[in-house]
Structures are given as structure tokens and as C-alpha cells.
Amino acid sequence: MSQIPTPQSVAIAGGGLAGLAAACALADSGFRVTLFERRPYLGGRASSYEHPGTGEVVDNCQHVLFRICTNLVEFYRRIGVEDKIRWYDDMTFIEPGGRSSVMHASPLPAPLHTAPSFLRFPFLTVKDKLAISCAIASLTLATQRDTGRSFLQWCHDHGQTETAIERFWKPILVSALSEHLDLISIPYAAQVVRESMKSPAARHMGVPSIPLTDLYNTAGDYIRARSGEIHLRTSLETFLPNSSQVQIRITDKDKKDREEFVDYLILALPFNSVDRVLPETPDAAPLREDLTHFESCPITGIHLWFDRQITDLDHAVLLDRTIQWMFHKSRLLTTRAAATDSEPSGSYIELVVSASKSLIDKSRSEIVDLALKEVREFFPAAREATLLKSTVIKEVHATYSPGPGIDAHRPPQSSTWPRVFLAGDWTATGWPATMEGAVRSGYLAAESLLHAAGMKDRKFLAPDLPASGFMRLSQP
Numbered sequence: 062m063s064q065i066p067t068p069q070s071v072a073i074a075g076g077g078l079a080g081l082a083a084a085c086a087l088a089d090s091g092f093r094v095t096l097f098e099r100r101p102y103l104g105g106r107a108s109s110y111e112h113p114g115t116g117e118v119v120d121n122c123q124h125v126l127f128r129i130c131t132n133l134v135e136f137y138r139r140i141g142v143e144d145k146i147r148w149y150d151d152m153t154f155i156e157p158g159g160r161s162s163v164m165h166a167s168p169l170p171a172p173l174h175t176a177p178s179f180l181r182f183p184f185l186t187v188k189d190k191l192a193i194s195c196a197i198a199s200l201t202l203a204t205q206r207d208t209g210r211s212f213l214q215w216c217h218d219h220g221q222t223e224t225a226i227e228r229f230w231k232p233i234l235v236s237a238l239s240e241h242l243d244l245i246s247i248p249y250a251a252q253v254v255r256e257s258m259k260s261p262a263a264r265h266m267g268v269p270s271i272p273l274t275d276l277y278n279t280a281g282d283y284i285r286a287r288s289g290e291i292h293l294r295t296s297l298e299t300f301l302p303n304s305s306q307v308q309i310r311i312t313d314k315d316k317k318d319r320e321e322f323v324d325y326l327i328l329a330l331p332f333n334s335v336d337r338v339l340p341e342t343p344d345a346a347p348l349r350e351d352l353t354h355f356e357s358c359p360i361t362g363i364h365l366w367f368d369r370q371i372t373d374l375d376h377a378v379l380l381d382r383t384i385q386w387m388f389h390k391s392r393l394l395t396t397r398a399a400a401t402d403s404e405p406s407g408s409y410i411e412l413v414v415s416a417s418k419s420l421i422d423k424s425r426s427e428i429v430d431l432a433l434k435e436v437r438e439f440f441p442a443a444r445e446a447t448l449l450k451s452t453v454i455k456e457v458h459a460t461y462s463p464g465p466g467i468d469a470h471r472p473p474q475s476s477t478w479p480r481v482f483l484a485g486d487w488t489a490t491g492w493p494a495t496m497e498g499a500v501r502s503g504y505l506a507a508e509s510l511l512h513a514a515g516m517k518d519r520k521f522l523a524p525d526l527p528a529s530g531f532m533r534l535s536q537p
């Protein structure tokens with residue numbers, strides 16, 4: 062590994078996945094890394110904490126990944142938590158009333174590997190399946206450009222039935238992109254379809270078996286072990302770059318302001334926190350203008366603790382109702398699984414609603430009542446169960462809306478200031494707002510910084526998952 066002779070200093074603002082990935086990569090390359098995180102914990106939008114009302118450690122929301130998330134998987138390997146991810150091949154779809162159908166891979170080559178189970182789905186008619194198959198072929202075989210139209214309009218233009226939209230496209234794309242179909246751009250939808258069909262491994266779903274902050278605290282240990290520093294409860298206020306250094310102003314955990322000089326700065330902040338740290342100089346104007354085009358999408362997690370088991374599934378996609386996913390946390394979390402052995406009857410469930418705009422103005426008790434009603438429709442055993450406790454976590458700014466035209470406003474990781482770099486799931490990564498997108502942005506920012514520091518040959522980005530079967534012929 063090539064090391065720089067005198068360690069140069071890098072300040073990183075933001076301890077989410079983008080900042081942590083950049084910090085780990087640069088600490089590995091011999092830079093003196095200092096990371097500032099406003100909150101008292103690492104992980105950003107993918108974190109966990111002890112919930113005061115229930116006394117339970119809860120994730121802000123269930124986070125899942127797929128094997129196509131090659132940079133995230135590489136990041137887990139780098140920080141030593143790869144074995145904390147459980148992988149699943151099967152995906153269960155449940156209809157109200159409790160009928161379930163499982164999607165799993167067959168030995169057929171991609172993209173036909175899921176065809177046998179898909180063709181057996183009882184909740185879609187032959188007409189729905191034909192329409193979906195034609196749409197998948199069209200989305201995977203041809204490059205889809207941003208025409209300014211939404212994916213819902215595309216569905217109508219391409220003969221998708223109402224049932225195909227409601228029971229196939231909505232469950233898959235609203236969860237993947239956290240937005241309603243009429244606000245999703247066509248290339249984003251096409252990317253999800255193409256990536257998930259590219260090989261049998263591509264759709265293996267990974268679920269962390271420990272709370273998110275435990276997962277990402279290991280990145281903090283990794284940085285400290287390479288002489289880096291992590292300052293929690295510490296905010297970047299603003300910065301002023303010149304040709305040889307960047308002056309940064311920070312407020313520390315005791316609310317004291319201080320100024321420092323660093324060689325480089327990476328802003329790894331969510332899009333809605335960037336504007337307030339930009340300098341009041343004319344060269345910040347184009348970035349400020351780009352930021353005005355981003356809009357937030359909410360995601361809501363509903364956490365329910367029952368006195369008994371309501372299902373023996375680890376997770377499931379729920380059709381036709383407000384709730385979209387069920388995660389059986391007491392089976393997924395190793396810590397909870399141990400607790401369940403001693404109290405075998407209890408069960409902890411998290412329900413997820415992506416693009417949850419309809420829940421934002423509802424009270425917590427209204428949301429719990431709605432969730433309970435729906436859970437009892439999907440899982441008959443829940444009708445006999447007593448709800449012991451519950452909580453609702455609304456993340457209003459969960460992701461950015463992947464609407465038509467937004468990609469033109471996603472900035473690259475190098476900025477107008479040669480010593481300042483941008484990272485975050487909203488920057489130009491080719492990926493939507495996901496943990497993979499965030500890690501990619503962190504690695505791309507670290508690569509740009511190394512380039513500026515004269516270390517042009519060092520790369521961090523992991524190769525994409527290779528396509529297999531017929532999908533090798535269809536890559537755009």
C-alpha cells in the first residue's frame with residue numbers, strides 16, 4: 062500500500078455511512094483523519110439507540126441490503142462485521158387473509174431463475190404476469206433515459222394492469238426507492254429491475270443480526286486504530302478554503318466554538334444539512350442552486366412487542382395495505398433471539414412503510430391501531446396475541462425523492478473548491494439513496510481526494526456484481 066510521507070490532515074463532517082467509508086479508506090491510506098458527527102452516535106440515518114419509552118434498543122428503521130451492494134459488502138469486510146449479516150434467498154409475499162407465496166431461485170439462467178416461482182404466484186393473473194414479463198424484458202434489454210415522465214406513466218404506456226402495478230411494481234419499487242410510482246423516474250426504476258435480475262445472487266437479501274449502531278461503531282474503532290479521531294456531538298458550522306488549506310469552524314460537545322486548519326475537508330452530510338455550512342461566497346451558489354431541487358421522502362417504522370409468536374417467518378412483503386414489510390426482529394437479532402430462548406413466547410416485530418406521506422400527520426396511537434388491524438389480517442395468530450408495548454419512528458427526511466430530472470442536480474464528489482469534497486447518498490453515485498449509495502459516495506470522495514493529493518493510482522470502489530446467464534448480454 063502506498064503511504065504519503067508526512068500524514069496530511071482530513072476533516073470529515075458527518076458520521077453516517079458516507080463519512081465512515083471515506084474515513085476508513087483514507088485512514089488506511091495514511092491520512093490523519095478527524096471525523097465530526099453532530100449526534101451522540103455513529104451511523105447517521107442507519108442507527109439504533111435505546112428508546113426512552115420502551116427501554117428497548119431499536120433501529121431507527123430496519124435496513125436491508127442485497128448482494129448487488131458490493132461496496133457496502135466490501136465495507137463490512139473491511140471493518141470486520143461481514144459475519145453480522147444474514148443472507149436470505151427466499152422472499153415471501155402475503156395477502157390479507159394470510160395466503161403466502163414464496164419467490165426463490167431455480168437452476169434456470171438469469172433472468173429466468175425466478176420465473177418458475179413467479180409464474181406460480183396465485184395473487185397475479187396470467188394477464189398480469191404476461192404484462193410484467195414484457196415490462197421486465199423492456200427495462201432490462203434497453204437503456205432507459207430520463208424522459209421527464211414517471212414510472213407510473215411508463216407502466217400505463219406499457220400495458221401494465223392495475224393488479225400488476227398494485228401487487229408487483231408497488232411492493233418492489235416503493236420499498237427500494239422510498240417513493241410513490243408517480244414520482245419515480247424511469248431510469249431509477251429500470252436500475253432496480255436490471256440490478257435485481259442480473260444473477261441469482263443479486264436478489265439475496267442481507268439483514269443485520271445486531272443493532273445498526275453496534276454494526277457501525279466498529280467503523281469508529283477501525284478509524285481510531287489507524288490514529289484517526291472521532292468527535293461526537295460536534296458540528297461543522299462552516300468552512301473557508303484557500304489554495305493550501307481549509308479553515309473549519311466547529312462547535313464541540315461543550316457548545317464551544319473553535320477553528321482549525323486542515324489540508325482537506327469532506328462534507329458527508331445529508332442534502333438538507335449542506336446549505337447551512339456552505340461559505341457565503343459566490344462560488345457556493347451553483348451547489349446551493351442544485352440543493353434546491355432535492356425533496357425528502359419519509360419512511361415510518363412501527364415496532365410492536367407481542368406476548369406470543371405471531372408468525373414463524375423472519376420477514377415478509379405484505380400486499381394491498383399500508384404496511385409493506387414485516388421484519389421479525391426477535392428472530393433476526395442475535396441478542397433478541399437469545400432473550401427469546403428464555404422467554405420463548407414473546408415476539409418483537411417491526412413493520413415498515415416506505416414513502417409514508419399518509420402517516421406523517423397521524424398520531425402514534427392512530428398508526429399503532431392501523432398497524433395492529435393490518436397485522437391481524439396478515440397473521441391470524443396475532444388476533445389472539447396481546448400487544449405489550451409499541452413505538453413508532455417517523456423518519457421524515459429518510460431519503461431524497463428519485464423523481465424525473467433529479468440526476469442532473471446530483472453533484473460529483475469533487476467540488477468547486479480543490480480541497481473540499483462532497484459525499485452522501487444524494488451525490489452522483491449512479492445509485493439511489495441507500496447504504497450502498499452512501500458508501501460508494503464515501504469511496505468516490507476518498508478517491509478524488511487522493512487524486513488531488515497526487516496519489517492517482519489508489520482506488521477504493523469495488524467492482525459491480527457480475528451479470529450471469531442471459532443477463533451478460535443485456536448490460537447497457
Ligand SMILES: Cc1cc2nc3c(=O)[nH]c(=O)nc-3n(C[C@H](O)[C@H](O)[C@H](O)COP(=O)(O)OP(=O)(O)OC[C@H]3O[C@@H](n4cnc5c(N)ncnc54)[C@H](O)[C@@H]3O)c2cc1C
Binds near residue numbers: 078079298458
Ligand atoms: C427509515 C430509513 C430506512 C432506510 N432503509 C434503508 C434500507 O433498507 N436499505 C438501504 O440501503 N438504505 C436505507 N435507508 C437509506 C440509508 O439509511 C441512507 O441512504 C444512508 O444511511 C445515508 O448515509 P449518509 O452517510 O449519506 O447520510 P447520513 O446517514 O444522513 O449521515 C450524515 C451525518 O451527518 C451528520 N451531520 C449533519 N450535519 C452535521 C454537521 N453540521 N456537522 C457534523 N455532522 C453533521 C448527521 O447527524 C448524520 O449522522 C433508509 C433510511 C431511513 C431513514
